[in-house]
Amino acid sequence: MTGFDEAGFSNPVQPAPGFAVLNDSPIGEGGNEDLLESTVTAGNLAELILASRGAAPFTVAIDAGWGMGKSSLLRRLDTALRGDPAVSTVWFNAWTSERAGAVEGLIKSVLLSFDRNVLRRAVRGTLRRTHVVGALRAASLVASSFFGLGQVVDSVWRALAVDGKSRNEIKTVVRDMALAWLAKGGGGTGQRLLVVFVDDLDRCSDQRIFEVCEAIKLYLDVPGIVFVLACDQAVLWRAVGNDRVSDGVRYLEKIIQVSYPIPPPSSALARNLVDGYVQRSGTAHLFDDSMKTLLIERTGRNPRRIKRLINSFVLEHHLGRGGNELGAENLVKIILLRHFYPEFYNMVINSAEGDMAARFLDYHDFREHVRHDTEPDPARQERLFAATGVKSPKPDASKAELSECLEEVTQELPVSFPELARDKEFIALLRSLPLGTAQWRRLRQPLVADSSPYSGYPVGRTPRRTDTFAGMRVLWIDDEPDGPGYLMDDLRAGGARVEAVTNRDEAIEILPRLRPTALVSDIRRGDDPQAGFTDLRYLRERGLYHGPAFFYTGQVTPARLAQAEELDADGVTTDPGEVRAWLTGLAAAG
Template sequence: MSPARQFVVLNDAPLGDGADEDLLEVTSVARALTDLIVASRDTAPFTLAVDAAWGMGKSSLLYRLQATLSAEPAVSTVWFNAWTSGRASALEGLIKSVLLGFDRNVIRRALRSMSKRAHLLGAVRSLGLVAASFFGLGRVVDEMWQRMSLDARARNQIKGVLRDAFGAWMAKGAASDGGRLLVVFVDDLDRCASDRIVEVCEAIKLYLDVPGIVFVLACDQSALWRAVQESAGIGDPAAAVEYLEKIVQISYRIPAPSPEQAMRLVDGYLDRSRTAGLFGEPLKNLIIGRSGRNPRRIKRLINSFVLEYHLNRSWDAIGLENLVKVIMLQHFYPAFYRLLTNPRHLDLISEFLEYHDYRTAARQGGDVDADRWAELFASKGLRPPQSSELDELERELPAEYPALAADRDFVTLLRSIDGPSERLMEQLQRRPLTLFQPLVERPDEPEPLEPPLRGRRAVRARLRAGEPSRPALRDLRILWIDDQPPNNAGLADYLRWSGVHVDVTTGRAKALAAFSRHRPDAVLSDFRRGTEEDAGIDDLAFFRGEEVAYSGPVLFFSGKIPGLVLQERIRELRADGPTNNEEDVVQWLERVAAAKNA
């Protein structure tokens, strides 16, 4: 194998844990957060949440922040991984981690404090505990925990013991500039089950809320919010937010990389994996756009290519650039990829491109060349294109085609495949790619929704399944604001079939024009507009203002779950959601219709 073929897998090591290059550019953020924590040491205890979605670099920021804080005078750090800390309770693991951050003399003072608490342990056990202090610190901490957790009364004294230990530790460094500070990093909290998440939160608030300690939590705050609702028995969203506000005093949301940062990130990953020569600018831009600039998703795509090539060297003959493009189809267009692996389809790529070209010509209203598309129509048992409607052709084609034909990135990707497409399909049907599961790292999350059928075919599919229209929705008027309307074409057509007047717009300006034409009974909205993550909420605040004065119901229909601050804004603006479930939207609209007709 030539050196150019020696591609390597990228690991998931965060910055500071084997990753030696700051591709995520977190160093400046870590420096700023360090300055904030050190300047605020007199106000400790407090908790800082580093908030981001899965794979967006929380651990990398935490490792760099720990390294920066550790270099500060009189600052000590402790690391606790809530997900991999073993089967012990989160309370036990967290408290032991904190105690192990002290030196032996502090622990001995804590032992004497425990010896004075007669209800915690008897004289014989007290002597045994003091004797244990001459052994390793880990054994002493284990013994201390065993004594503190004997019964409910003993557990009630844990905070007193810890306060004594912290007092001794702080006093020892009283002469240092600004006093001592212990920073406890809690990583991977959002990977845990709901009950474990709540247990960590309660440990922080009930037992470790003592002077001189700062907690830094790496978590997706929406996961914390769900856990509090599920495990703490707080069903009311507002009450769940209030509960978390008692735990987390300050939150830093890691932004998605800018387009320039994302390009540097992709280039860095490609260089590390030795695959840079296979990814041109158009492919890199597609990865950035379709991955949501998520570093872990970008790594997984590159690793999928490396794995597939090492498992099946026959791709050398078909072209490694073609393998890259098929991997991208598998990750970003899974429905079409599944069609490619179906032996019933002989040359799906050529068929789709022929359909796309005919669709473009037909929609532009010009003459069509019957000879060019005769084979496409004949293969579906249809008349020549002069006498055939586009709808008739689309009824015979896979349901995904109309939406894919409107996706310029997809069409460009398909056209860029080199060589005969029949040969590539033969390869995939003989030996499909290794199974790709995008959410394998987050087993606690629900399975992703299958891509919905779109357009008229979606309505027909519902009819074939025996699903009736919703007569209760008839004559309801809704305004739907979404910068990617094709993503919701199926549901929009279904609502129209049920008698709803659906006015689809792509942003604030067009929505204002729609408001001036007709006052909607309800508004559906997404969150994002291009690179603006929360434009949907800002738009709603504008529509609620004096210029539009819309006071009706609003539902956010989006797969994104916003952070706590944005959830509070949603409630303040009297909106519902978010949801990514089509049936939830329909049921919500039925309630709107019922209220309108009451």
Template sequence: MNALPNPARRFVVLNDAPVGDGTEEDLLDVTSVAHNLSALILASRDTAPFTLAVDAAWGMGKSSLLHRLEATLSAEPGMSTVWFNAWTAGPASALEGLIKAVLLRFDRNIIRRVLRSMSRRAHLLGALRGLGLVLASFFGLGRVVDEIWQRMSLDAQARNQIKGVLRDAFGAWMAKSGTPDRRRLLVVFVDDLDRCGSERIVEVCEAIKLYLDVPGIVFVLACDQSALWRAVQKSAGFDDPAAAVEYLEKIVQITYRIAPPSVEQAIQLVDGYLHRSGTSGLFDESSKSLIIGRSRHNPRRIKRVINSFVLEYHLDPSWDEIGLAHLVNVILLQHFYPGFHSLLAHPGNDHLIGEFLDYQELRAIVKHGDQVDADRWAKLFESKGLRPPRTPDLAELESELPADYPVLAADRDFVALLRGMAQHSRVLVHRLRSRPVGLLRPPAVSPDEGDFGAPRIDGRPALRNLRVLWIDDHPSNNITLADHLQVNGVLLEQVTDRAGALASFRRFTPDVVLTDLGRGSDKNAGVTDLDHFRHGGADYRGPVLFYTGGPPGFATQKRIKQLGADGPVYSAGDVVAWLERVATAKKA
């Protein structure tokens, strides 16, 4: 019989409602930013139209800021707002949806003016004849808007002429309740744009372009600018990355970048979420630090970790018997170190935690140049089928260990996590094998940018056992993609510089190399290193992909091609797709 949850424990799931929607507490002080942006929009009302982009990665609070900004602006006289969710707007085109959303904000008298103006243009009237009769009801107004859209969608000439009609309608609407010193303003909020596919993103951009010479309108977009840039380049067919940038510069006049929460804010955020979920006291300072660091201060990812704990406890309350601190450790391990967790749950790895901690201790001794007692470490070498050397050879041992062990051994949070599990490792290993923790695995879909900005990986066998060397001086930026690759069978080794890469070429023998472009003040360090790998230190002739944050200059791009490398690419989905192509070709 399954155990029942302890009634004294009231753990609850955290929802994903934005700040300002319902009773969500403002843990990140979004309100003050909203007031500042509101003041900017109000001060600039006479220069409208313009577009303000709120830029941030998935889960970093874009919707929360937009909700607070809308609430702040709505309290101002002469101000009207429209909310358009590009992701949930339905199957109709985004261009149609956004235009209708704005038209429906006008009252019946303004719509009548539109009809009269259009009636004077015989070729635009068409199906609109006689529709004045339906203006008496709300549903009639919606129907007229539908008919106006049908006229607009006929051809470019009709759309351009109706654009002039709409400009007149905006003028009438603004004059209706405005004053000489404070004209009326319509602010259109477009949320979740970066969750949409490339074609829909471009449709929204085109809709905004249609309005950008209409006075009195301001667009506020919530989007990840990098996703927007990639979508425009892909869907609009720009071969030159600079052309995509120029296209967006014509649409977005000002960008506010949401900074990641500071350490103090992130601690406040975690404490607030723990209190709200009823889990305060279960996560110690080390656990909080690990969540904050590995989630990269992302509020949505932090919530997902806490929710995983709440879910697992409710599914299996017998964790009370073992200790909830151990459940916390298991959840952290599976969320942030899925590759090691998979090894731990695999039969035959009963002593994996102790073995890793022994390796980590030996590695620290060797790295510090301290004297090594060979007898002390003989058992570790024997467990890997190696003859214990008189002087422990770290390179020989590491050749028999998983490729990511050197990176994990340098990860203080990971080492602390395993030390917290070491005393009860046998119980936990048995538990994981008999009752696996039910954490969601990476989604099994085609490689692409997911709805939430995380890479989607399909799990096909093409990636299995592919040996990837990843060179990046900021490996913490690659946590999500690195973990997903390892879950899908990639043998991954991460290094931060040329010296580490050269050692890896000798020890690891990679099938492919994934590299950044700039490191520190050297914007072309990746190209320089590849030249060295090709013609000097490593004699490496295999596939190379540059994965970076933005387009390089023409000379750099030319040099990348001369060295026989691919890229650069800018999304995790592109990295996965490239790795699969290389792996498939390698096995053919």
């Protein structure tokens, strides 16, 4: 196997363990087992459909969001139904059949399910309607009836789909075919039934969704046919209701008679699913119970999301770009951190204000001491108060004094810390990383060398030129201007004039010439944790600048938010995308 060194050059390495990517095929395909017991659910649904065959036509919706196993359940349901000799099934994938018209594709799928004799009788019946199909199309039908089933279906469609008048005959022709097919009887004790599975409807365009629904209601609402739709009904409601959900609900009530919402798997089934996935991918030894719980709950128990996260690890470990020296055990934890706690992950790898992971654990240690009387770690406590600038409590401090001290510390730390301190899986994940080691310093770097934390355009590529920021003049104050350089380049490509300075004196010198429409500043510079606030206050008080101001910094704390509001600043963020969004809104407002 070939890996990559820190500079990105190829480097032969020992072959990686036998990790394997998980496929996205439904249950029963590609070696996928039924880890969620969907076969039982499918059997129960099949019993309901078979017991209700006398009520056909009707439509059943298998309702769930993306990745929750709709296609797998449909495959299991198909298998269960085909156990009855009187049942025929046909599949129509609304998404992959986009090239043909929805009405045409769906109706042809149904017609192809009828046998040759039924179709030929339909041809003769259609011929008797020459006032509808016309003499030339009638001749074409006669000729096609001597050929294969597909050609007969194509000819019937061409004869009936020319104009509105002939299209009115489609339902009559399909109904006659269905009645003739039913009259022949099935191979079992019950009456014949045709079950049409429509998959991936919610992936289609709004127009496509509407066309499929119209085809079911206007042309295929005939005896002996049951439709089973795999869809996210919320998507369908918006599509057919033109974003008015209530209208969409009322419309679909006329088409869908039975709806089965797939519930999220139980805790036991979700654990069984994850156990099966990590076994098949060869990663079982890397996931402890806490990590499995994190994987289950943070994905919303969504099977496809769980697969994708495991596959992310397998891919990055196999490619080895920048991650070989981390070890599989640490790499999988970093990927969990990146996927489930992206804001914290970005803070860890981008913050110039120290090791934020270690700072969080220092905060959590003190918080537990104050709230639950745990034994404090003196070294952690000393680091925490030195970093926040809060006076350390006395050794004999009372409970009330410690609580007050905790509140002061919290004001100087990222706003996300209190919520994260209540997340047991997050804390366990963070504690399992090798903090304070050389390996941890490597872990704090982006997984891909020279990657940019800003996703506005690919690393190494010149931003696309637009007029998004045309006419804007931005003054950027940062003692390390190369840090946000990618964002400045993006603004310039959008038509803005951006001037970067490193301190207040340089800003004062350039203000009269630039006359900025927006100011962006860092907060901490060197040993001064308040430099950005001090500068803006100075400029405001002396009437040098009164326009919009934004702070782009390594961490957002309650104290910083309060200070920004006091200075009439417009925002504080660690997210470059948010800075861009603010400036985009400012440019649009003129």
